Amino acid sequence: MKKLYTHENRxxxxxxxxxxxxxxxxxxxxxEYSSGGAGDLATFDTWPELWIEDDDQFDRAEIILKNIVLNTCGDDWFCRGCQEKNDASFKLCWRCGHSI
Ligand SMILES: [Zn+2]
Known part of the structure; x- marks a missing residue:
């Protein structure tokens, strides 16, 4: 099993x-539940993590991830589907899955 990605927003x-x-x-x-409570700054190593169970599928998972996560530091954006504010580094709405 390999760790694919971690983000403060579970x-x-x-x-x-x-x-x-x-x-x-x-x-x-x-x-999943170890992020800091309200008002606390969660440290990086307690952010939720996504692990790929099958090592043979990891490479493909990484490619999929790269298609979703941008490596730029642009502005946050608002989803056209649900108006939710989304992190600039992410191409999909975290709430409804709508793309940028
Ligand atoms: Zn949305």
Missing amino acids: MIIFNLKNVMQGEGIKSMVMN
């Missing part, structure tokens, strides 16, 4: 898990 991790599932890739969420 909704993004779960959204990503759904995307992987849709591609037939089995994944697991770790640190």
Whole structure:
């Protein structure tokens, strides 16, 4: 099992898990409940993590991830589907899965 991605927003991790599932890739969420409480700054190593269960599927998962996550530091954006504010580094709405 290999760690694919980590993000402070666990909704993004779960959204990503759904995307992987849709591609037939089995994944697991770790640190799901260990983020800091309200008002706390969660440290990086307690962010929720997405792990790919099958090492043979990891390379493909990484390619899928690259198609979703942008490596730019642009502005946050608002979803056209549900008006939710989304992180600039993510191409899919964490809430409804709508693309940018
Ligand atoms: Zn949305």
